[in-house]
Amino acid sequence: MELVIIGCWAPYPPAGQACSGYLLKDQQTNILLDCGHGVVSGLGNHIDLGAIDAVVISHFHPDHYVDLYAMRHFIRAAMVQGHRSKPLKVYLPGNPEDKYSYFASLSELEVIELKSGLCQVIGSLQIKFHEMLHTVTSFGIEVSNGSTSFFYSGDTAFGAEVQQAAQNADILLLETSMLIKDSAYAQQALHLTTREAAEIAQNSRAELLIATHFWPGYDINQLEQEITAIYKKELKMANTGLHLTFKGR
């Protein structure tokens, strides 16, 4: 399994960068996890957009879904130009209902509603969804190819939901939105602080934590220092274009 970081910023992208977007590749299977501002442009640096088998949107906040509009227009153009006949498979939360229904109504997309505990097979990957704790309906995404298990938190507050979903993964991609000094804001906006993400990863069986979902203006080194004060295993700070290959157990 391979992971390419297309974008790692929240809630808006700095110059030339993108918000949440993660390309997971395994054998011939390519899945895009989240599709925030700037992701479609960045994705084209790494893969032919037509080779994406499915897009999963963790929740309907703009930094995680707005480039789904661009993805839809890529599919429409390919259909009109005769390069493609089948719609793109897209997994979406059912709430807010107006957003879900809009995308579900488009002929370019084959929309499947996310449910907690729902399991799906896409090519060589098995995917399972876990509802998280956020200001809108939000899902964590567990992906396995039979030898490596990976978990992406999406956006979530600290709690049993994310701890349980993360505990058995080999690889964790966790939002680490807030420095400890901004804990009060993290609690209000239902995000993880560095300390909380570090605790989740340290108490899991994961051997690798990839920290992501950074606020522009934060010092990434400071985020890293706060994580490594608690988390003692391998750490990567997400950055645009970071390409990781995971070996199976």
Ligand SMILES: [Zn+2]
């Ligand atoms: Zn976000």
